Amino acid sequence: MPELRQNFFTKEWVIIATERAKRPEELATHRSIQPSPAFVETCPFCPGNENKTPPEVMRHPAKGDLWQVRVIPNKCAALSSDVQPTRSLQHLRRRIDGFGFHEVIVDSPDHSRCMALLSDEQVAGILSVYRQRYNALSLDHRVNHITIFKNHGLDAGASLQHPHSQLIATPVIPSQVRHRLHEALRHYDDVGECMFCHMVEREVEDQTRVVIKSERFVAMEVFASPTPFATHIFPLRHMASFGDISEMEIADLARILRALLAKIYVGLGNPDLNFTVRSGPAEYTQARHFHWYVSVIPRLTRVAGFELGSGMFINTVLPEAAAEFLRKVAVDAVAAAGK
Ligand SMILES: [Zn+2]
Ligand SMILES: [Zn+2]
Numbered sequence: 001m002p003e004l005r006q007n008f009f010t011k012e013w014v015i016i017a018t019e020r021a022k023r024p025e026e027l028a029t030h031r032s033i034q035p036s037p038a039f040v041e042t043c044p045f046c047p048g049n050e051n052k053t054p055p056e057v058m059r060h061p062a063k064g065d066l067w068q069v070r071v072i073p074n075k076c077a078a079l080s081s082d083v084q085p086t087r088s089l090q091h092l093r094r095r096i097d098g099f100g101f102h103e104v105i106v107d108s109p110d111h112s113r114c115m116a117l118l119s120d121e122q123v124a125g126i127l128s129v130y131r132q133r134y135n136a137l138s139l140d141h142r143v144n145h146i147t148i149f150k151n152h153g154l155d156a157g158a159s160l161q162h163p164h165s166q167l168i169a170t171p172v173i174p175s176q177v178r179h180r181l182h183e184a185l186r187h188y189d190d191v192g193e194c195m196f197c198h199m200v201e202r203e204v205e206d207q208t209r210v211v212i213k214s215e216r217f218v219a220m221e222v223f224a225s226p227t228p229f230a231t232h233i234f235p236l237r238h239m240a241s242f243g244d245i246s247e248m249e250i251a252d253l254a255r256i257l258r259a260l261l262a263k264i265y266v267g268l269g270n271p272d273l274n275f276t277v278r279s280g281p282a283e284y285t286q287a288r289h290f291h292w293y294v295s296v297i298p299r300l301t302r303v304a305g306f307e308l309g310s311g312m313f314i315n316t317v318l319p320e321a322a323a324e325f326l327r328k329v330a331v332d333a334v335a336a337a338g339k
Contacts, residue, residue, distance in 0.1 A: 002019055004016075006224055012224070012312070014225065014312065014314070015312065015313070015314045021321075027228055027317065028267065029268065029271050031270060054073045054075055057133070060125055069107065071103055077102035078100070085100075096171055100170050101168070103167045104164050104166055105165040114261075114265070118258065120255045124251050128247075133148075134146055137169045138243060138283075139282075143171065144171055145169070148166070148242075150166070150273075150276075152273045152274070153270075153272025157274070180278075181280065183195075184290045196238075196290075203223075204218055208323065211260060211263070212260060212327075215252060216249050216252040217234065217252055218256075220234070221322045226313035226315060227297060227315060228317035229268070229317065230295070231295075231296045235292070238288070240280040240284040240288075240290040241281070243285070261296070263331050267326060271300055273297060
């Protein structure tokens with residue numbers, strides 16, 4: 001029987017089309033994984049080519065020539081920090097001068113290793129750079145929202161092969177984010193609890209959609225997943241803003257994020273994917289109604305007319321089957337290769 005499921009948070013409906021159900025492994029890319037060189041002379045993100053990028057924002061570690069992570073302004077930035085976010089309204093046409101920050105975070109000096117193939121320590125270094133930039137840009141009163149994201153592979157929007165993440169700080173709160181914040185606040189007003197804390201507790205108890213659980217985080221398939229293998233990683237501690245993550249939590253998130261990415265890499269044949277850190281604004285530090293998380297979306301299917309026309313997705317893989325599949329993928333060998 002096909003089934004409609006509603007996302008508790010976004011209120012969006014999805015069709016889980018069990019009639020057309022695919023076994024999770026049928027969606028694997030079967031791409032032959034070509035080894036790529038660790039250094040490419042013409043790549044602006046490879047070490048030794050630092051002068052081919054705009055002046056560096058920061059590096060990790062902060063001193064010395066041997067950087068592990070590097071932050072630079074995006075050469076083809078979508079927004080510019082040189083203009084002021086001046087607003088204007090003419091009849092129904094509202095506009096703001098294109099203020100914002102658009103930064104590139106070079107994940108590692110190694111051209112060939114995507115995040116799934118890095119060590120846990122290296123991923124922790126990247127996450128700690130995310131936090132530093134998130135907190136630094138949050139102090140700018142002109143910034144109203146910060147999105148940290150990764151595009152892995154051509155279909156996910158990556159234009160350069162060298163593994164990197166990006167950050168875009170905007171002078172507005174995107175309407176999709178505002179809608180989610182409102183829904184979370186409405187639930188808190190109605191019930192007097194964080195809807196995410198409640199959901200995470202139930203999912204951990206239920207286990208059917210849990211992929212990995214650690215001391216401080218849980219990675220789980222989304223109940224009303226719009227696309228196959230959409231996976232969320234939640235901190236178990238209530239925390240509204242990513243900027244509040246502790247050192248211990250960064251180390252733990254690095255382990256769970258890398259293990260999840262490695263499972264997707266091995267189990268589904270290195271598919272293109274996006275992940276984003278979905279956080280409340282920095283000033284939400286003490287907010288009780290919102291809870292940040294990481295959303296990982298493998299790009300295994302294409303958006304078609306029905307999705308564009310209705311905003312409603314058809315998913316052909318049961319989230320419970322996706323969770324079971326990912327739980328079974330062994331990634332110890334990948335972890336060893338990354339060290
Ligand atoms: Zn490179
Ligand atoms: Zn919570």
